[in-house]
Amino acid sequence: MxxxxxxxxxxxxxxxxxxxxxxxxxxxxxxxxxxxxxxxxxxxxxxxxxxxxxxxxxxxxxxxxxxxxxxxxxxxxxxxxxxxxxxxxxxxxxxxxxxxxxxxxxxxxxxxxxxxxxxxxxxxxxxxxxxxxxxxxxxxxxxxxxxxxxxxxxxxxxxxxxxxxxxxxxxxxxxxxxxxxxxxxxxxxxxxxxxxxxxxxxxxxxxxxxxxxxxxxxxxxxxxxxxxxxxxxxxxxxVAEFIGVSNFITSKIVDIEERYITVEIEGQLRIKVLNNYNLLTFTLGQSVTVSIRPEKINIHQENSSAQITLEAILDEVMYVGSSIYYYFITAKGTKLITYQQNTSAQTFMLNKGVHIALSWEPDSMCLLVD
Ligand SMILES: Nc1ncnc2c1ncn2[C@@H]1O[C@H](COP(=O)(O)OP(=O)(O)O)[C@@H](O)[C@H]1O
Ligand SMILES: [Mg+2]
Structure with a gap:
C-alpha cells in the first residue's frame, strides 16, 4: 500500500x-x-x-x-x-x-x-x-x-x-x-x-x-x-450472546467472599468465580447465569485430574474443517457446545452417545446478569 x-x-x-x-x-x-x-x-x-x-x-x-x-x-x-x-x-x-x-x-x-x-x-x-x-x-x-x-x-x-x-x-x-x-x-x-x-x-x-x-x-x-x-x-x-458463542449455565450462589463468588452447578459442582470485573452484588442462594466459551472447555474420555469436571453425553458432532464442534447434554439436561481444534494429521472425532467429562478453568467463566 x-x-x-x-x-x-x-x-x-x-x-x-x-x-x-x-x-x-x-x-x-x-x-x-x-x-x-x-x-x-x-x-x-x-x-x-x-x-x-x-x-x-x-x-x-x-x-x-x-x-x-x-x-x-x-x-x-x-x-x-x-x-x-x-x-x-x-x-x-x-x-x-x-x-x-x-x-x-x-x-x-x-x-x-x-x-x-x-x-x-x-x-x-x-x-x-x-x-x-x-x-x-x-x-x-x-x-x-x-x-x-x-x-x-x-x-x-x-x-x-x-x-x-x-x-x-x-x-x-x-x-x-x-x-x-x-x-x-x-x-x-x-x-x-x-x-x-x-x-x-x-x-x-x-x-x-x-x-x-x-x-x-x-x-x-x-x-x-x-x-x-x-x-x-x-x-x-x-453482550455475551451477541458477541461470539457462549454456553449459559444456570447456577446458585453458595458462598460469597470479598472478590470471589462460589456457584453451584447442577446441584453438584462448586466453582469459585472471580467477581472483580463487573462488581455486581449478589446474595446467598441467588440464582445466576454463568457463561463459558466453547473453546475454553476441555473434554476428557478417561478420568481427569482437572479440578472441575462435569459429566455429559455427546449428542451431536459437527465437522467444520479447522475445528470440530461437539454438542453435549449433561445429566440435568444442560446443553453445552465445545470447539476442539482439528490439530492432528489424522482427524479424530468422538462418536455420538459417548460419555465424557468436561473441564475448564474457573477464571474462564463469567458471572452474568440478564
Ligand atoms: N427516519 C426514520 N423515521 C422513523 N423511524 C426511524 C427512522 N430512521 C430510523 N428509525 C428507527 O430508529 C431505530 C434505529 O434505526 P437505525 O439507527 O437505522 O438502526 P441501525 O443502523 O442500528 O440498524 C429503528 O427502530 C428504526 O426503525
Ligand atoms: Mg444502519
Missing amino acids: NVRNNHHSGVGVELHNLNKNYEKNRAIDTLNLKIHPGELMSLLGPSGCGKTTTLKMIAGLIRQDSGNIFIDGFDVRDTPVHKRGLGLVSQNYALFPHMTILENVSFGLKMKGLKASVVLQKSLDMLKVVQLFELKDRYPSQLSGGQQQRVALARCFVVEPKVMLLDEPLGALDKKLRETMQIELKMFQRQFGITTILVTHDQEEALMMSDRIAVMNKGKLEQVGSPQEIYEHPLNRF
Whole structure:
C-alpha cells in the first residue's frame, strides 16, 4: 500500500447524553461515549439498535433532540455537515453518476483547491489502494456494487478527514474481498491516525478491526471495551450472546467472599468465580447465569485430574474443517457446545452417545446478569 508519511493525529469525538426520538419511538437513549483521537471505535449491535442514527447525528445529517456532540472539543450543534471535517461513507454510497471513477475520487481534493498534478497523483495512489486503478475511466453504473463501495471508501480516504464515519462500508462485498478490505482499511486508518467510527452488525469484523467496541441495544450502550474485554468479560447476557458463542449455565450462589463468588452447578459442582470485573452484588442462594466459551472447555474420555469436571453425553458432532464442534447434554439436561481444534494429521472425532467429562478453568467463566 502506498501511504505517505505525513501522520496527522485524529481528533476526539465525544457524545454527551444524546437522545433521539422518531415520533414516539426512542431511537437513541441517553448515549454517552468518548472516542479518543486516532482510535477506531465500532458501534456494534443488531439491526435497528440505533447505529446509523448515531452516526448521522455526529455527521450533522440529523439533529439530536437533546444532548451534545463534541468534535475536537468543540460543540458542533450549529456546525453544518461540510464544516465538521468528516469523511462519511454511508450504507447507500451515492457516487456522482456522470463522473468517472477517477473524477469521483478526485472531487474532494479539487474542492480543497489542491494543484491539479497533486490531485491526480493522490487520486491514482488511492485507486491502487482499493484495487480499482484499472477501472478508473469507467462510470459508476459500469461497476459492481462492491466496486462502487470501494470507490466510496477511496473518495472518503483521499481527503484525509479528521474523523471517518463508516456505516457498514464493507457490507456489500463478498467474503474474500471483505477480509482484504478489512485489513487495508485498518492499516490505512492506523497509519494516518484518523479517528474512525465504524458501524457494523458483524461481530467478527468489530473484533478484528476495533481498538474499542461499543455494543448497542435498543438505543442504549450495553458495554464499551477492547475486543478482548468484550469477548472475555461480557457484562451481561446480551453482550455475551451477541458477541461470539457462549454456553449459559444456570447456577446458585453458595458462598460469597470479598472478590470471589462460589456457584453451584447442577446441584453438584462448586466453582469459585472471580467477581472483580463487573462488581455486581449478589446474595446467598441467588440464582445466576454463568457463561463459558466453547473453546475454553476441555473434554476428557478417561478420568481427569482437572479440578472441575462435569459429566455429559455427546449428542451431536459437527465437522467444520479447522475445528470440530461437539454438542453435549449433561445429566440435568444442560446443553453445552465445545470447539476442539482439528490439530492432528489424522482427524479424530468422538462418536455420538459417548460419555465424557468436561473441564475448564474457573477464571474462564463469567458471572452474568440478564
Ligand atoms: N427516519 C426514520 N423515521 C422513523 N423511524 C426511524 C427512522 N430512521 C430510523 N428509525 C428507527 O430508529 C431505530 C434505529 O434505526 P437505525 O439507527 O437505522 O438502526 P441501525 O443502523 O442500528 O440498524 C429503528 O427502530 C428504526 O426503525
Ligand atoms: Mg444502519
